[in-house]
Amino acid sequence: MTLDLMTYYRHMLRIRHFEEACLSGVASGEIHGELHTAIGQEAIAAGMVGILRDDDALVSTHRNHGHGIAKGVPLEPMLAEIFEKETGLCGGFGGHMHLFDPDRLFSTTGIVGATLPVALGHAYAAFLDGSDAVAVAVSGDGGVNTGGFHESLNLAGALKLPLVVLVENNDWAISVVSSEVSAVGSAERAPAYAAWGTRVDGTDPAAVAVAFAEAVARARRGEGPAIVEATAQRFRGHYEGDPDLYRTPELKEAMAAKDPLVIARRELEAQGIGTDHLDDLVAESQAQIDAILARVRAAEQPDPSRAHDHVFTGGVA
């Protein structure tokens, strides 16, 4: 179920360049709310590519862009939504933490821990439908300590529902070190929920793919829930503007060595791929995102007279 490293490298480049485009929107003031990027964690989302079907649900967090890309959400409307434009996935009503692509059963929430219960609902719907679709909930290492995590996994285990929980473990929940406030790791909790659990190196997209594909396959076969914990580092502050003083310069330097793009590139070079070719890939990816960004920038913000649309299905508050 794994793709070749070159393909993963391209996916990771696309996610990195997408995230950097978002950073430019904060700098310019086009994005006026909080922004959380997954720079440093791209290998996890890249490892998910190609494993889920359109009818599998994916419910992600505040740090969600890579997951949307992995689920096949079109880049331009996603970027436009993050840039608060009327051409966005949700017309500019939702914004970066509240992306919805119902065609691909992709949604996100800004409330930590709120992904699992929603994914559990998708999983129960698959059960009611008699379908072999699965539901994936993303959580950070901080989100695993919410009540919703326990309640949802318990229910999924009891009913053998196809819930896959992907835990992105970047060690930190803002300034709190998760290991200091967690009795055990996330993967270790699996037996308590009759779930399958594993921990993988989240800077290695192929390793993520193997584990994630296994979890999805088991859930699809009706073998119940799974927890896949992938370790990686968050390079930027929790959100753009976070002074990030809780992490020392030494720690940040050590983290930089875990850049999945650098690691993949080094490996590709070792395989004999030429630097020029790799540089071309980077330029190609950048050009693609730049073209999307230019169109997003040119789009309008939603008309203020529409602010009360969508409160109810009839449109009027």
Next chain:
Amino acid sequence: MTTATDTPMLSPSFNLSRVIADAIKLEMEADERIVVLGEDVGRQGGVFGSTRGLQKAFGDRRVRDMPISEMAFTGMGVGLAMSGYRPMIEIMFVDFIGVCLEQVYNAIAKNPYMSGGRVPMPVVIKTAGGCIGSAAQHSQCLWGTFAHLPGMHVVAPSSPYDAKGLMAAALRSDDPVIYIEHKGLLLSKLGDFPHGAEVPKGRYTVPIGEAATVRDGRDVTIATLSASVRDALVAADELAGQGIDVEVVDLRSVVPLDADHVAASAARTGRLLVVDEDYLGFGLSGELITRVLELLGPGALRGIARHGVANVPIPAARSLEQAVVPGSASIAAAVRELVARG
């Protein structure tokens, strides 16, 4: 409440967060039963810095970083209070109250009553509310939600002076207090506040449940709170140039609500506009206007209006957000409309 002129003052270069941290520190020094639990309150000192320095000063037994387990650590507030402590629970953003509202409104707010007065709940829930451009799940006020549920005092200061004094009052209160800071004010420097910018270094309290007039005027009363006070003052300056003299009343507390103060002001000016950054329907504005009319009689005022977030979630796009969240321009427009009616 009055401060002598020779009282040492906090530096105008401090931001509001630092004033709040200072208030908590002074109360913790005076009362060792105060403990602080919340996400990022320790090592980081709060995402806005409003608990900075407390863990260093009091250690991690009294100031403890919590996992993202709001239900657990809000419930801990109940048990700690019943064991004789005076917990301050920080819910980072008021928007997250949903996950622990159970412990707040069924235990913290009701235990004193259900126990026939035998179990007081000296708990402070400190939380940041208000709009910061982060859309539907991160830009709400929700003071009206707490106010609707019996058993909690609710305060939402607008100025540094009140922020410190109300925090001290909250920590000394034997009743539960929901203390709502405004996300948009916490990083502002004292010198940038239009009112209440001078903050004494020592301990003092601002009484919970008392409104204050922050600008005198003859033609119309704006009653509001939190960051909208600043916006109302900006609007008032603009309107002064157009011949409309606005009085601005800062409610400061939502529960108890100082309707007497507002009624007295409105009776003088003849017009009342309630500005509320919280949702309009079934909330503070309707409550306040009702109470004022109960006090003054139904025909006492020439004009009454309210301006709030008209029952719509906070949208992401700036264009939409400005259309639904009150700001100085929309407040000025609401005043002009009220005055134009007669």
